[in-house]
Amino acid sequence: MKKLLFQFDTDTHPSVFDTVVGYDGGADHVIGYAGLTPENITGLVEGAIFTRAPKDKKNTAIFIGGSNMETGQKLLTAVQQCFFPGFQVSIMLDSNGSNTTAAAAVAKLATSSSLIGKKAVILAGTGPVGQRAAAMLAQEGAEVSITARTIERAITACNNIKTRFNVDVTPIEAFDNRARGLAIEDAHIVLATGATGVELLSLEQWQDNSNIELIADANATPPLGIGGTDMMDKGTLRHGKIIWGAIGFGVLKLALHRACIAKLFEGNTQVLDAENIFALAKEMA
Numbered sequence: 001m002k003k004l005l006f007q008f009d010t011d012t013h014p015s016v017f018d019t020v021v022g023y024d025g026g027a028d029h030v031i032g033y034a035g036l037t038p039e040n041i042t043g044l045v046e047g048a049i050f051t052r053a054p055k056d057k058k059n060t061a062i063f064i065g066g067s068n069m070e071t072g073q074k075l076l077t078a079v080q081q082c083f084f085p086g087f088q089v090s091i092m093l094d095s096n097g098s099n100t101t102a103a104a105a106v107a108k109l110a111t112s113s114s115l116i117g118k119k120a121v122i123l124a125g126t127g128p129v130g131q132r133a134a135a136m137l138a139q140e141g142a143e144v145s146i147t148a149r150t151i152e153r154a155i156t157a158c159n160n161i162k163t164r165f166n167v168d169v170t171p172i173e174a175f176d177n178r179a180r181g182l183a184i185e186d187a188h189i190v191l192a193t194g195a196t197g198v199e200l201l202s203l204e205q206w207q208d209n210s211n212i213e214l215i216a217d218a219n220a221t222p223p224l225g226i227g228g229t230d231m232m233d234k235g236t237l238r239h240g241k242i243i244w245g246a247i248g249f250g251v252l253k254l255a256l257h258r259a260c261i262a263k264l265f266e267g268n269t270q271v272l273d274a275e276n277i278f279a280l281a282k283e284m285a
Helices: 016-024 042-050 054-059 069-082 095-112 128-139 151-165 177-183 246-264 274-284
Strands: 004-009 029-033 060-065 090-093 119-123 143-148 170-173 189-192 214-217 234-238 241-244
Touching (some): 004 016, 016 060, 016 246, 042 060, 042 069, 060 069, 060 246, 069 090, 095 128, 095 189, 095 214, 095 241, 095 246, 119 128, 119 177, 128 143, 128 151, 128 274, 143 151, 143 177, 151 170, 241 246, 246 274
Parallel strands (some): 004 060, 060 090, 119 189, 214 241
Antiparallel strands (some): 234 241
């Protein structure tokens, strides 16, 4: 019985990255569909849940991807609404790699130091990775803030996090490097999750900050999000701070993504989202 992974993508084209990891995670075939919405998903889901006997349904799984987390979350809900007892398959949500990337970053930070009671600032944290990381840090006991160019965007992201995870995150408006430097003055943990090729902080803004203990940067495209770090940093000590670069914790991200794909085929009732993906990341870290 072939292991079939149906890749439901909300973007114009199915992600090549997600396709490759789908195969590396153990799928025999990855079948990608693009431009999916809650309104056009029903027929595809029915094709997945009606075609195999109950004992064989574990060999069919669904992966939801795409660049927009909010859209992916809605698609996850729509897919689940098509399920009913005896007719469902396992499903994973990882829009823009948000769950696996955030889980890997926070899990690695947690291996370096206790997160409980620490002040964490996520720079440019309104995107999928930033929001997921904020929730995970808060659930680990950190006092979390996220920055955005406008306070409105920061507030919207914090409200989304509160609605989804029931944790409180503080919004900060930080339009430029100077404002971001001020935002991290009292921080113990700094995580950058901004757009590729944009430096959010310079070396001079963090190297002499005695409060900062941990730094992680999710950007692997030069210039990095945090100047003076290296994408290959794996708990590297720089200026008295422990640094995790995008490739440094990316090894865990890829291993986690593959492990989640393999886990989908262990049974037909699993739903892999932020909470259980993060739990697995902590085990693997």
